[in-house]
Amino acid sequence: MQVSTLDELKKAVTAAEAEIVVTDEGLRKKVVLWDVLRTVANVVVVIVLILGIFAWANPMRIPALEEPGARLVRQILLGVGILLLFAEYLLPVVRLYKPVASDDSGLKLVPRKAK
Secondary structure, eight states, X not given: XXXXXXXXXXXXXXXXXXXXXXXXXXXXXXXXXXXXXXXXHHHHHHHHHHHHHHHHHOTTOOGGGGSHHHHHHHHHHHHHHHXXXXXXXXXXXXXXEEEEEEETTEEEEEESSOO
C-alpha cells in the first residue's frame, strides 16, 4: 500500500498491511527519524537501568553513593529507565514496522514480526 500522509500511514498500520511504501519525502524522513529514536531509546534504557541498579545496590561500597542526595539520583535514574521502557509505544509505526529499502518510489516498510 502506498501512503503519502501521516493519516494514511496510521490507517495502513492499523489495517496491518503486509507492505507499506511511504512516498512523501517529509514523511519518509520522519519515519527514519522515529526508527533511529526507537533504536537509541532501546540502547539507552539498558544503560540507564544498569547504572541505576548498580548505584542502588552499590556493590563496591562507593561512599558517594551512600549520601542522601545520591538516593534521589538513583530514583531519578530508575524512573527515567522505566519511562524509556515505554517510549516505544509512542511510536507505533516503527514499533510494528521496520524500514527495509528506500529508492525513488519511496521508503518500504514491512512488519517487524511475521504473522
